[in-house]
Amino acid sequence: MTRNDARLIAEELFKIQKREGLVETEVIGIEEVAEILGMSKQSVYNRIDEIPHSKFGKSLRFFKSDIIKLLRR
Numbered sequence: 001m002t003r004n005d006a007r008l009i010a011e012e013l014f015k016i017q018k019r020e021g022l023v024e025t026e027v028i029g030i031e032e033v034a035e036i037l038g039m040s041k042q043s044v045y046n047r048i049d050e051i052p053h054s055k056f057g058k059s060l061r062f063f064k065s066d067i068i069k070l071l072r073r
Contacts (some may be wrong), residue, residue, distance in 0.1 A: 026064040033062050037071060 033051065034041045044051065052066040 027061045028064050028067070029062070030060055032064075033067055036064075036067050 005018050028036075030044055037044065037051075039047075047055050048060070051062070051070060053060050053062050055061075
């Protein structure tokens with residue numbers, strides 16, 4: 001299997017999961033995370049180790065579904 005074959009399979013699996021509602025693709029920034037969690041942006045930064053996130057360059061990005069799951073705990 002080539003790298004291109006693997007990429008095509010991964011893309012197709014992602015499409016199926018998205019269609020079935022198994023994948024949350026809405027990405028939000030720090031401002032919306034702070035609003036959802038009811039805290040200031042600085043508090044989010046201070047507790048970043050406890051909040052699921054990804055880093056794109058210098059920017060932090062969050063999946064909205066992960067933040068809602070965190071809120072429900």
